[in-house]
Amino acid sequence: MADDHTNALEVRNVIKVYGGPAQGVTALDNVSLDIRHNEFFTLLGPSGCGKTTLLRLFAGFEEVTEGEIYLYGEEIEDLAPHERPVNTVFQHYALFPHMTVRDNIAFGLRRLGKPDSEIEKTVREMLGMVHMEDFGDRRPTQMSGGQMQRVALARALAPHPKVLLLDEPLSALDLKLRQAMRDELQRLQRETGITFVFVTHDQDEALSMSDRIAVMSNGEVQQIGGPVDIYKRPANRFVADFIGDTNLIDVSVGARTRSSTKFRTSGGVELAIKQTTEHAEGTDLSLNVRPENVLIAPVGKGKTDGTLVHKTFLGRTSIYTVQMKDGTELKTRYSNQEGRHHQTIDIGDKVGIDFAPNSIAVLTS
Amino acid sequence: MTATRKRKASGAGAVASFPGLFIVAGLFYAFLYFPILVLVAYSFNSGKRSMVWKGFGIDWYGRVFTNDAILASAFNSLVVATVATILSTMIATAGALALARGGEFKGKTLSVGLITLPLVVPEIVTAVATLMFFASIGMTFGLGNLIVAHTVFCIPFAFMPIRARLEGMDTTMEQAARDLYSTEWQAFRYVTLPLLMPGIIAGATLAFVISLDDFIISLMVSTAGTTTLPVYIYGMIRQGITPEVNAVSSILFAISLALVTVYWFASKPGK
Amino acid sequence: MSTAFQKDPRSRWLALSPTYLVIAIFMAIPLCIMIVISFLEQNVYGGVHPNFTLAAYQQILFERDFDDNLVFDPAYLIIIGRSLLLALVATLITIVIGFPVAYYIVRQPERRRNLLIFLVTIPFWTNLLIRTFAWLLILGRGGILDSPFKWVGLFGPDDSLGLLYTPFAVVLGLTYTYLPLMVLPIYASLEKLDFRLVEAAADLYSNKWSAIRYVVVPLTLPGIVAGAILVFIPCVGNFVTVDLLGGAKNLMLGSLVQFQFATARNWPFGSAVAVILLLFVVSNMLFYARINKGGSTQGHGS
Numbered sequence A: 001m002a003d004d005h006t007n008a009l010e011v012r013n014v015i016k017v018y019g020g021p022a023q024g025v026t027a028l029d030n031v032s033l034d035i036r037h038n039e040f041f042t043l044l045g046p047s048g049c050g051k052t053t054l055l056r057l058f059a060g061f062e063e064v065t066e067g068e069i070y071l072y073g074e075e076i077e078d079l080a081p082h083e084r085p086v087n088t089v090f091q092h093y094a095l096f097p098h099m100t101v102r103d104n105i106a107f108g109l110r111r112l113g114k115p116d117s118e119i120e121k122t123v124r125e126m127l128g129m130v131h132m133e134d135f136g137d138r139r140p141t142q143m144s145g146g147q148m149q150r151v152a153l154a155r156a157l158a159p160h161p162k163v164l165l166l167d168e169p170l171s172a173l174d175l176k177l178r179q180a181m182r183d184e185l186q187r188l189q190r191e192t193g194i195t196f197v198f199v200t201h202d203q204d205e206a207l208s209m210s211d212r213i214a215v216m217s218n219g220e221v222q223q224i225g226g227p228v229d230i231y232k233r234p235a236n237r238f239v240a241d242f243i244g245d246t247n248l249i250d251v252s253v254g255a256r257t258r259s260s261t262k263f264r265t266s267g268g269v270e271l272a273i274k275q276t277t278e279h280a281e282g283t284d285l286s287l288n289v290r291p292e293n294v295l296i297a298p299v300g301k302g303k304t305d306g307t308l309v310h311k312t313f314l315g316r317t318s319i320y321t322v323q324m325k326d327g328t329e330l331k332t333r334y335s336n337q338e339g340r341h342h343q344t345i346d347i348g349d350k351v352g353i354d355f356a357p358n359s360i361a362v363l364t365s
Numbered sequence B: 001m002t003a004t005r006k007r008k009a010s011g012a013g014a015v016a017s018f019p020g021l022f023i024v025a026g027l028f029y030a031f032l033y034f035p036i037l038v039l040v041a042y043s044f045n046s047g048k049r050s051m052v053w054k055g056f057g058i059d060w061y062g063r064v065f066t067n068d069a070i071l072a073s074a075f076n077s078l079v080v081a082t083v084a085t086i087l088s089t090m091i092a093t094a095g096a097l098a099l100a101r102g103g104e105f106k107g108k109t110l111s112v113g114l115i116t117l118p119l120v121v122p123e124i125v126t127a128v129a130t131l132m133f134f135a136s137i138g139m140t141f142g143l144g145n146l147i148v149a150h151t152v153f154c155i156p157f158a159f160m161p162i163r164a165r166l167e168g169m170d171t172t173m174e175q176a177a178r179d180l181y182s183t184e185w186q187a188f189r190y191v192t193l194p195l196l197m198p199g200i201i202a203g204a205t206l207a208f209v210i211s212l213d214d215f216i217i218s219l220m221v222s223t224a225g226t227t228t229l230p231v232y233i234y235g236m237i238r239q240g241i242t243p244e245v246n247a248v249s250s251i252l253f254a255i256s257l258a259l260v261t262v263y264w265f266a267s268k269p270g271k
Numbered sequence C: 001m002s003t004a005f006q007k008d009p010r011s012r013w014l015a016l017s018p019t020y021l022v023i024a025i026f027m028a029i030p031l032c033i034m035i036v037i038s039f040l041e042q043n044v045y046g047g048v049h050p051n052f053t054l055a056a057y058q059q060i061l062f063e064r065d066f067d068d069n070l071v072f073d074p075a076y077l078i079i080i081g082r083s084l085l086l087a088l089v090a091t092l093i094t095i096v097i098g099f100p101v102a103y104y105i106v107r108q109p110e111r112r113r114n115l116l117i118f119l120v121t122i123p124f125w126t127n128l129l130i131r132t133f134a135w136l137l138i139l140g141r142g143g144i145l146d147s148p149f150k151w152v153g154l155f156g157p158d159d160s161l162g163l164l165y166t167p168f169a170v171v172l173g174l175t176y177t178y179l180p181l182m183v184l185p186i187y188a189s190l191e192k193l194d195f196r197l198v199e200a201a202a203d204l205y206s207n208k209w210s211a212i213r214y215v216v217v218p219l220t221l222p223g224i225v226a227g228a229i230l231v232f233i234p235c236v237g238n239f240v241t242v243d244l245l246g247g248a249k250n251l252m253l254g255s256l257v258q259f260q261f262a263t264a265r266n267w268p269f270g271s272a273v274a275v276i277l278l279l280f281v282v283s284n285m286l287f288y289a290r291i292n293k294g295g296s297t298q299g300h301g302s
Helices: A051-059 A101-111 A116-129 A145-157 A175-192 A203-209 A227-232 A237-242 B021-043 B059-066 B068-101 B108-120 B123-137 B143-168 B171-179 B184-213 B216-221 B229-239 B243-266 C009-037 C055-061 C075-106 C110-125 C128-139 C147-152 C167-192 C195-203 C208-236 C240-246 C253-262 C267-298
Strands: A007-018 A025-036 A040-044 A066-071 A086-089 A163-167 A195-200 A212-217 A220-225 A247-256 A261-265 A270-273 A284-289 A294-297 A304-313 A317-324 A329-335 A350-355 A361-363 C040-042 C048-052 C062-064 C070-072
Touching: A007 A051, A007 A195, A025 A051, A025 A195, A025 A220, A040 A051, A040 A175, A040 A203, A051 A086, A051 A163, A051 A195, A086 A145, A086 C195, A101 A116, A101 A145, A116 A145, A145 A175, A175 A195, A175 A203, A195 A203, A203 A227, A212 A227, A212 A237, A220 A227, A220 A237, A237 A247, A237 A284, A237 A361, A247 A270, A247 A329, A294 A317, A294 A329, A317 A350, B021 B243, B021 C075, B021 C110, B021 C128, B021 C167, B059 B068, B059 B243, B068 B108, B068 B143, B068 B184, B068 B229, B068 C009, B108 B143, B108 C009, B123 B143, B123 B216, B123 C009, B123 C253, B123 C267, B143 B184, B143 B216, B143 C009, B171 B184, B184 B243, B184 C110, B216 B229, B216 C253, B229 B243, B229 C128, B243 C110, B243 C128, C009 C267, C040 C055, C040 C267, C055 C062, C055 C075, C055 C267, C075 C110, C075 C167, C075 C208, C075 C253, C110 C167, C128 C167, C128 C240, C167 C208, C167 C240, C195 C208, C208 C267, C240 C253, C253 C267
Parallel strands: A040 A195, A040 A212, A086 A163, A163 A195
Antiparallel strands: A007 A025, A007 A066, A212 A220, A247 A261, A247 A284, A261 A270, A284 A361, A294 A350, A304 A317, A304 A350, A317 A329, C040 C048, C062 C070
């Protein structure tokens, strides 16, 4: 195996255009990123953002229009899929319906010309690893979605690829199974020590499993970072909006002091925040504040006052919507733990609006 | 920009693609159409011997239209095909409605099997069986015998597109019609039948083509006065190939081609 | 809501009755009569005597010599063997050509795919006699294939490649006639094939040939078998191609049947040969039904 200083995958200025150069559709627009050895890396974004295209470029199902891809230092973007030591777990499993589970798992090893004894041993190991020991002689068509998922994993891991590519593998499963499979995937990644590249549009999946996440949109990488980083310090409005619930307030920079800044909304509400900014007075920007960091205070005790306009009960938490004087609505999330005072507030009541310290991110784009 | 990129290896993006396959496909289509092109080309040969090119001419087409025997057999073919098409299309439409709208019932598989029987049995077997049957019961209605024989093997060809159309049709429209105070008959007359029409046209066209082109059954069943065009052409070929055969064959081919095109467009879904 | 056909079985059967009547009377009964006639005595003037005999079937294997003894005569077995062999060769050739062609068509964009399929079906719907006759112009003495040799001066006016009236001409004609019947079912099963499985094979270290060998062919086998049966059955029973391109030396089952009725006037023997043809058809259909049944349990739940 390569040493830890080498990246598992390096993407350099990759462009992918479908169709002719003249009227083609750009799926990837100058993407560069590194995926480290032995990490659980997630490509996250809405459909059409280019995440699946990038994965298919890794697998070799598509050809780059421009740019290079390196696998442990070796340039691979022009190699055929069967020439690359990477394997894929397909979205709808793509298990061979005319073969038993055993033959499915042995398929890659057979094509690689491994000796029968080794194939048999590996298949048994893989069946054990995904807890499918008793299913070796079944056909995939007689199994449930979760079982097919495990076989697909075993099949892709059997040849011991340098990188495992997972194309939204959990999207076809129901909620309970999906959550169980998250833990399973993390366990497999740790056990095998193989670099996982995981594609999903589901932010919960991405946040809960990944070492690092690349958030993509419109064929470009918006931000790369750890789950906490991306949630707390989104690089731009797209990332802030796409990951979790949030409030985005359009403001312009007002008077600044040494330790605080006044931001003015378009409707004229002034918010004095204990936070410095390097942006000049009059600059237009957005404030990002998560609902759990918006606090309801007594009238006059917050950064500004407002009115409660909507309550949504969600079980563990409730979402309260408060309206500032200029009409801007902010969502605030509260735990429904017993004895909290705000449970007595009703729609139409005047409230103060405050923010948790250091919870506001300033976004310029 | 694609052109400027230098590929270092080939293979990425080309999963199970065989670029040379278009040559095989090209040869296949050439093989399929070469004989027909030869036939049509020779039909415009002005020379007397069919295989020696003497120059372009349409003389032989003129000869076809003044040959009484050809015209008589063509007339027979038209009569047989027209009547057999009408009969087989009506029978097939009723059958298809019962099978596609009758739900699951005992004998459904048997019924479909019976309808497709004429497709399964080799034509020569059907031909001699029909011949012996007509002889045994002493049925000698001239063209009537031919019409009956043709109706039988036209039924499955008329049946298939009609049933396909019915099964692709949304039954909610019939339900909507019934909801809007139609009687069962009105729902059929004003909703089902108009929607089914392309399928019926496709089926009728197919039946007509099959009847017009049939040779083997007609050969065995027809008698001296009831020769159809393909049977007459066969006789001409047996006697020695003349350019007249080329011309009349080309005409028959053109008619089939036109009808098949009608069928193709009528049977396209979503119209 | 149910239709009148569902509510009332009588109306259902009323609608089906013309079909039953016509096909039963003019197809099923004639076939039964034919089977009966194959066991009756020949009337030399055409028709039959109503006496039971196995003579027609005996005639396939034996011949009566001058002393009225039965002597084994392989002449008709040779014809049966030739029918099966030439039909088999033609079927194999159509598979070898038909599969790549169907594969090519299925990989095209949809609009072009429809056009290409239309072009495959056209010859199938046009007159078999005419299409076969066209090969006479190509293979025959002084035909298209002879002409280059004549221009070059290699052939005199009476020389010919002599391709017509050979087994080669018969196989060529059969292949030409029934090729569309092979392309269409293979195309239909390729169209249903999930090409992501081919990607999965490539991902698991298959080059494109192994992907075809281990994934595409096994999964389209039902289409290939259907095509093989659709081609094989009419090949065995073919009359037109054999008659026009094979001549008297290359008699096959279909032309043998026709000969018994048109020329030899031996109804029982002709019927017996037709019954043998029918048996080939039935056994092929049973074989196909069995294969399909196996396939459907495999595909269950997918």
